[in-house]
Amino acid sequence: MTLPTIIQGGMGFGVSDWRLARAVSELGQLGVVSGTALDCVVARKLQAGDPGGHIRRALEHFPIPSIAKRVMDGFYVPGGLKEHQPFREILKHTLEGEREPIELCIIGNFVEIFLAKEGHSNPVGMNYLEKIQIPHLPSIYGAMLADVDVIIMGAGIPLTIPGILDALAQHQPVQYPVNVTAADGKNEIVNLTFDPAFYNEEKLDLPPLKRPHFLPIVSSESLASILIRRATGRVDGFIIEGNVAGGHNAPPRGKMVLSDKNEPIYGERDEPKLSAFRKFELPFWLAGKYGTPEGLKRAQAEGAAGIQVGTAFALCIDSGILPEVRRELVSEAIAGTAHVFTDPQASPTGFPFKVADLAGSLSEKEVYEQRRRICDVGFLRQAYRRANGEIGYRCAAEPVKAYVAKGGREEDTVGRKCLCNALAANIGMGQRLPDGGHEKPLITMGDDLENIGRFCEPGQLDYSAADVIRILLS
Numbered sequence: 001m002t003l004p005t006i007i008q009g010g011m012g013f014g015v016s017d018w019r020l021a022r023a024v025s026e027l028g029q030l031g032v033v034s035g036t037a038l039d040c041v042v043a044r045k046l047q048a049g050d051p052g053g054h055i056r057r058a059l060e061h062f063p064i065p066s067i068a069k070r071v072m073d074g075f076y077v078p079g080g081l082k083e084h085q086p087f088r089e090i091l092k093h094t095l096e097g098e099r100e101p102i103e104l105c106i107i108g109n110f111v112e113i114f115l116a117k118e119g120h121s122n123p124v125g126m127n128y129l130e131k132i133q134i135p136h137l138p139s140i141y142g143a144m145l146a147d148v149d150v151i152i153m154g155a156g157i158p159l160t161i162p163g164i165l166d167a168l169a170q171h172q173p174v175q176y177p178v179n180v181t182a183a184d185g186k187n188e189i190v191n192l193t194f195d196p197a198f199y200n201e202e203k204l205d206l207p208p209l210k211r212p213h214f215l216p217i218v219s220s221e222s223l224a225s226i227l228i229r230r231a232t233g234r235v236d237g238f239i240i241e242g243n244v245a246g247g248h249n250a251p252p253r254g255k256m257v258l259s260d261k262n263e264p265i266y267g268e269r270d271e272p273k274l275s276a277f278r279k280f281e282l283p284f285w286l287a288g289k290y291g292t293p294e295g296l297k298r299a300q301a302e303g304a305a306g307i308q309v310g311t312a313f314a315l316c317i318d319s320g321i322l323p324e325v326r327r328e329l330v331s332e333a334i335a336g337t338a339h340v341f342t343d344p345q346a347s348p349t350g351f352p353f354k355v356a357d358l359a360g361s362l363s364e365k366e367v368y369e370q371r372r373r374i375c376d377v378g379f380l381r382q383a384y385r386r387a388n389g390e391i392g393y394r395c396a397a398e399p400v401k402a403y404v405a406k407g408g409r410e411e412d413t414v415g416r417k418c419l420c421n422a423l424a425a426n427i428g429m430g431q432r433l434p435d436g437g438h439e440k441p442l443i444t445m446g447d448d449l450e451n452i453g454r455f456c457e458p459g460q461l462d463y464s465a466a467d468v469i470r471i472l473l474s
Contacts, residue, residue: 001123001149001213004030005296006472007239007285008465009310010127010152011247012444013423014041017320018054018115020313023465025122032125032152033116035139036132037379037420038108039101044087044429046072049080058111063145066201067103074100086432092378093134095178095192095391102138103199109142123149125215129248130156131349132379133178137194141168144209152239154217155248155351157226162214162233169211171196180391181384183407188385217241217287219250221276228280235282239308240272242288246310246446248351249342256344263342264352278303291448293474309472311448312455318465320427325441327461329356333452334461340445345415348380348396353419354444362417362442371440373399376431377420417442 006029010016013036021031042055050056056076059068075088091101109126116124126143128136130153140151144165153161164174173195182188200206213236218224224238243249243266253269277284286299287308299307313319315326332338339357347353355363362368375381375398384407386392394406397416404410422442424430430439455463455471 003283003305004028004123005306006030006469007125007152007306007308008032008313009246009287009308010034010125011310011314012320012426013037013420014320014427014429015314015423016127017041017427018112020316020318020320020465021112021116021124022118022120023318024313024469025116025124026120027466027469028122029469030123030125030150031116032127032150033112035109035126035128035143037377037424038112038139039104039135040090040108040377040379040420040424041427041429042071042108042111043075043090043104044424046075047077047081047087048429049077051080054115055111058114059107061114062107062110063206064200064202064204067107067199071104071107075104084432084436086434087429089376092381092393094393095134095190095383097192097194101135102194105135105138106142106145106199109139110146113143113146113148117147125150125152126212127152127154129154130158131248131351133176134192134383135379136161137164137168137174137176137192140164141194141196144168144212147210148212149210150213150215152215152217154239154241155349157223158216159227159230160232161216162231162235164232165211165214166233168196169209171200171206171209173197178383181382183385183387190383190391213237215239215285219243219270219272221273224277224280228282237283237285237305238277238280239285239287240274240277240304241308242272242286243270243342243352244447245288246314246340246354246444248347248349248353251350251352258344261341262344264344274302274304288446289448291446291472292451292454293472296472307472309448309468311446312452312468312472313465314445315449315452316455316465316468317462321443322426322428322441325358325426325443328358329443329445329449330452330456330461332357333449334456336450338445338449338452340447340449343415346417346442347419348382348416350396350412354446356443356445356449358441358443360440362422362440367440368417371418373397373418374421375399375402375418377418377424379420
């Protein structure tokens with residue numbers, strides 16, 4: 001694969017969708033689809049009537065027709081649900097491996113990559129969060145069925161993914177180690193198994209799949225070294241992400257100390273040593289406030305192949321974010337009033353999470369406090385061992401009493417926000433509520449938000465992915 005200068009960030013819950021990834025890839029850079037919750041995304045789009053018929057078009061090319069038919073029969077609503085009808089809840093992923101969410105997961109990942117690659121021959125990538133562990137295996141397999149070129153993964157240490165890519169390319173069974181909190185509070189590992197043959201019920205003779213390149217996202221040279229030495233297969237390079245990037249940030253090394261603004265304090269220990277990365281002799285890209293022409297030149301001067309850019313692409317017209325939301329953020333950035341806060345509590349994962357101020361969103365205390373806590377999507381649930389030895393699931397953003405009843409600590413629920421529902425709302429797929437409203441959004445942006453105005457023509461709030469690439473390469 002020719003090394004791209006620009007890797008488009010894999011953002012959120014349908015923000016980096018197939019349209020954005022295709023727009024970037026068609027221009028010779030690496031377009032990336034966000035692999036987060038694609039089973040929920042495809043289920044809700046089908047219930048919305050599949051505007052444009054894109055999902056149905058992709059499913060005509062899905063190699064296992066019986067799975068495609070079950071998904072269509074279960075979720076497609078011709079003409080779409082009525083305005084206030086709620087979306088059907090999908091079954092949550094478990095270690096036991098329910099068939100419906102696994103098949104929906106395979107389909108969602110296939111559809112997005114198929115559509116992102118449609119009409120051109122340039123590479124397309126898929127981005128996953130290691131923290132969302134249980135859906136990984138069917139997600140990756142679905143993307144590989146659509147010929148994905150690059151797998152990108154952050155928010156953890158994905159040691160087993162390279163070997164999994166090797167095995168799935170041959171349709172072989174694979175295992176993934178899932179973290180389970182034991183009854184004594186310690187961590188244990190349970191291996192999750194996925195066998196592609198089980199889902200090939202027609203016994204079709206499927207040809208070997210292409211093994212995609214693997215680019216883990218790391219925040220330090222020590223993590224990169226661990227991956228090089230201990231990964232189960234080939235690592236093809238690194239994306240080095242600093243703490244000013246959007247989404248989840250790596251926590252500061254050592255004990256977390258907060259500033260007077262209640263943000264985590266990062267120091268020299270948290271700065272990656274690029275000299276060490278140069279010695280690895282693998283290509284690397286820098287991410288986190290490098291999304292300017294000057295940032296690109298600075299990265300290349302450090303030996304980087306290029307940069308990963310998220311915020312600029314998240315707010316372009318090709319992004320999945322609702323137009324009124326992105327225009328409001330662009331307007332605030334141009335006016336100099338945009339603000340991004342590194343929230344140490346927002347994410348149920350416990351990782352710091354970048355939050356952009358936006359009126360009417362969960363970034364406002366009043367909006368957050370008025371929302372009824374519910375865990376009906378469940379991608380950030382953590383597995384734990386019950387006293388009777390069975391495995392249960394809990395999320396620090398679920399109702400407090402329910403979380404505590406499952407052995408969680410009440411103090412861990414303070415300030416936690418339901419990212420699953422909020423990120424779905426960011427793209428217009430928020431759950432419809434009984435009172436006629438919708439779940440509220442929560443926008444994540446990197447500190448590069450302050451530079452967004454450079455991509456707009458005077459007096460304009462809209463710009464395209466092509467504008468971003470043109471200006472970054474200027």
